[in-house]
Amino acid sequence: DTGVSQNPRHKITKRGQNVTFRCDPISEHNRLYWYRQTLGQGPEFLTYFQNEAQLEKSRLLSDRFSAERPKGSFSTLEIQRTEQGDSAMYLCASSFTGGTEAFFGQGTRLTVV
Amino acid sequence: AQTVTQSQPEMSVQEAETVTLSCTYDTSENNYYLFWYKQPPSRQMILVIRQEAYKQQNATENRFSVNFQKAAKSFSLKISDSQLGDTAMYFCAFMPYSGAGSYQLTFGKGTKLSVIP
Numbered sequence: 001d002t003g004v005s006q007n008p009r010h011k012i013t014k015r016g017q018n019v020t021f022r023c024d025p026i027s028e029h030n031r032l033y034w035y036r037q038t039l040g041q042g043p044e045f046l047t048y049f050q051n052e053a054q055l056e057k058s059r060l061l062s063d064r065f066s067a068e069r070p071k072g073s074f075s076t077l078e079i080q081r082t083e084q085g086d087s088a089m090y091l092c093a094s095s096f097t098g099g100t101e102a103f104f105g106q107g108t109r110l111t112v113v
Numbered sequence: 114a115q116t117v118t119q120s121q122p123e124m125s126v127q128e129a130e131t132v133t134l135s136c137t138y139d140t141s142e143n144n145y146y147l148f149w150y151k152q153p154p155s156r157q158m159i160l161v162i163r164q165e166a167y168k169q170q171n172a173t174e175n176r177f178s179v180n181f182q183k184a185a186k187s188f189s190l191k192i193s194d195s196q197l198g199d200t201a202m203y204f205c206a207f208m209p210y211s212g213a214g215s216y217q218l219t220f221g222k223g224t225k226l227s228v229i230p
Contacts, residue, residue: 003157033217042117042204042220043158056217089156095216100146100208102218104158 002026004105006092012111013082020078021108025094032075033102034067036060037089049075050097082112115140115207119221126195127229133180134190134224136205144210147181147188148218152202161203164188166210195228202226 005024013019025032030051035043046065047057051072061067064082069075079086089109093102116139126132138147149161164172164181171179176196180189192199205221 031216035218040222042206042222043218045217045219048217091158093158098216100148100163100216101160102216104150106155106157 004092004094004103006090006105006108008108009106010109010111012113015082015084015112017082018078018080019082019110020076021090021092021110023075023077023092023105025074025092026103027073028096029094029099029103030072030097031095031099032069033093033095034075034077035091035093037091037107038087043091046077079110082110084112086110087112115142115209115219117205117207117219117221119205119224121224122222123225123227125227125229126192128195128197130195131191131193132195132226134192134203134205134226136188136190136221138186138188138205138207140186140207140209142209146208146210147179148206148208149177149179149188149190150204150206150220151199152204152223153198154201158204162190192226197228197230200226200228 033048034046037043049069064080067077089107091107092105095102145166147164150158152158162174176193202223204223206218
């Protein structure tokens with residue numbers, strides 16, 4: 001499968017714990033995006049990378065959130081001290097530089113209890 | 114900032130019939146792209162159709178076509194000959210053309226479409 005891969009698919013964590021998600025983009029894609037989708041809403045932009053550089057972050061990305069793409073390949077999104085409001089689907093997407101079509105992964109569903 | 118509004122939370126259509134999903138948007142940008150994405154129950158978002166704002170001709174992709182009204186900031190999706198596999202959430206999305214910019218998408222809240230046998 002050469003699509004965007006996200007792991008884990010589901011994560012249940014206790015409030016206050018740290019969690020980390022991984023995204024493996026399509027290998028030829030330079031750009032990688034993270035979106036958050038809460039119930040009944042469309043995805044909301046969190047951040048994006050051009051290769052290994054994180055070029056833009058949304059105001060939604062509080063200081064408890066950090067994203068990395070160390071070698072310009074896979075990316076990780078870490079949430080520290082999780083809160084119930086962090087419960088959502090976290091979507092990763094990738095695209096070519098200058099490409100308008102974003103290819104999405106299946107997402108990681110986070111539940112904070 | 115851009116906003117995208119989908120006023121129909123849920124819709125249903127009989128198999129083989131035609132359905133139109135509505136979308137309006139607000140922007141001060143002159144150059145941009147509009148998209149319809151489909152999110153089946155498996156949750157992976159798939160691009161259905163794309164429209165460049167500078168093109169007057171409406172985009173079509175097989176059974177899917179759009180009615181793009183730039184002055185009215187309206188972008189509706191028409192699905193002809195609806196099939197059971199069209200059952201999904203449909204999201205309208207906006208992307209400004211920003212040269213070397215982020216190409217981030219702004220999504221509407223979605224329309225849940227059910228195709229009834």
